[in-house]
Amino acid sequence: MERTPIVELKNLSKTIHGKKIIDDVSLLLYPGQITGFLGPNGAGKTTTIRMMVGLMKKSGGDVVIDGQTLSADFEEAMSKVGVIVENPEMYKFMTGYKNLLHFARMHKGVTKERIDEVVRQVGMQNRIHEKVGTYSLGMRQRLGLAQALLHRPKFLILDEPTNGLDPAGIREFRQYLRMIAETEGVSVFVSSHMLSEIELMCDRIAVIQNGKLVDIRDVRETRESHYYIEAAPAEKAAVLLRTAGFETEPLESGVVIQAEKAQIPAVVQELSAEGLDIFAIQPHRRTLEDEFLELTGGGQLAETAAK
Amino acid sequence: MLKLLQNEWMKLWSKKGTWIMAGLMVILILGLAGIMKWSESLAGDEPDNWKAAVQGELEGDKASLESGLLKGESKRLAEERVMVNDYRLANDTAPLQDISREMMIYDPSVGSIALLLTVIVAAGIVASEFSQGTIKMLLTRPVKRWKIMTSKYIAVLLFGILLMLIGFAVTILSAYVLFSPGGGQALAVSGGKVVEVSVWSHGLYMLLLSFANVIITATFAFMIGSVFRSNGMAIGLSLFIYFTGSIVVALLSRFEIVKYLLFTHMDLTMYETDFRLNDDITLPFSLAVLAVYLVIFLIVSYSVFTKRDITA
The missing domain is CATH 3.30.70 (Alpha-Beta Plaits)
Structure with missing residues (x-):
């Protein structure tokens, strides 16, 4: 691959109570590409993602985002990243708009016009001035997406984004992700345990098991018949x-x-x-599921409890 | 940083509870004034006999000074009282009446109410981000954690100041509406001389002194809230130390260590009354002890918050 990667995980490790939860994970993520992050429960997906966005401290290695090392220059590195960690929990007592305003203030150069633009993009014009507490899960997911896009990130990271969405919602979400990856050249990293989902959405998958990256491959590469x-x-x-x-x-x-x-x-x-x-x-x-189960030994529960 | 503070302030006032608290502040102060008014009407019109009362106090103080039992601050206070009371009798200057417009402004009782309400806010401002799950959203921004923490702490302090000011404003209002001026003049000893004291400057000074207690207790609640991520625990523990502090001091009063306990110094308004928890402490000493505790509380809060792995 000739393009320059936007995100680089370098030998990322995490040790908790002397136990290696994440062991030497290295991975490159490219602009315009959606990379799926697969692994059985407890394999270390969430821990890896949380280290990538500064929610958890790493024990070793580094994360480089657009040339900035996360540990050395947290603010510069994070200004390129949009994050949705599991269900986007918003301030329920405030309106959707105030929530966006709140997060917009934490980034440089997000104008009121930009907020309105993002609101239109996710199709929430009609209900944005209502309290988040009154929103359905689908609406909250859209608001979650809106807050992640406010500052035009170059890298979007999503942890189990379709949890709790209905099939129509998942489809819409998927199309939306594809759209921003293709039109804006955003690199997307999405973790999920829903294999069919990943298969439909991603260009590439990385599989993690017991804290180790066991496989990285292109989804669309011609399969043996x-x-x-x-x-x-x-x-x-x-x-x-x-x-x-x-x-x-x-x-x-x-x-x-x-x-x-x-x-x-x-x-x-x-x-x-x-x-x-x-x-x-x-x-x-052969579906991704077959390959996945083969790869991870039938998906038995990993010994580590990373969650 | 200003934007972060704006955020915290917006979140604070978007909660119904905050408005209820501000309302409660107003209602409680008014209620307190109402009760005073009511007790005034019960007392009836007794002939004003301040000279006899001052004479009695003067003789009592002189007797205890002569007995030689007083030492340290208690001795100094008794000496000052003697000076003031001598001056009152010599110059025919009546003290402020217990229930009067001037007395309400001279000694505004807004500190403890503001403290309770500020503690509630301080306890929840970090803990609630965890309980709502919004902490993940908040900390995945290009903003260092210590900045977020600072904006929250400043928001708490501003809320405390605002409550104090609201309380004082309501106090002044009710003083003027409910009570008539009672005459009399507040006196104090300054530089070895008896001087007249304005009720306004003394009232503001009392506010400032009681605000120290608001700050230290709220900072404690802030610390517990950010370390244990539990709103209820933070409120509970803070109120516990607030209410049991003087008991602890009384129990340990025989020991030297009591001078260095937080409880001994929390209520600085004691320096404007005749009651001391301990005879050896002075206002600068108290301020120094409070400052040390404050710094410790903040160091604990910040270091736990900035190092914590967010797993919830």
């Missing part, structure tokens, strides 16, 4: 396919093989020639 074959007797089919040089993997009452489309007619002919009954041959799409 797989086919699901159901034939009887199944054992014989598996043996035949293996001798033909395919890797097989049992799934339900059939097997999954890794093969190109062009190879399939030959496979069918061979199976028929051997007198097997073929019930189904279909392309098999």
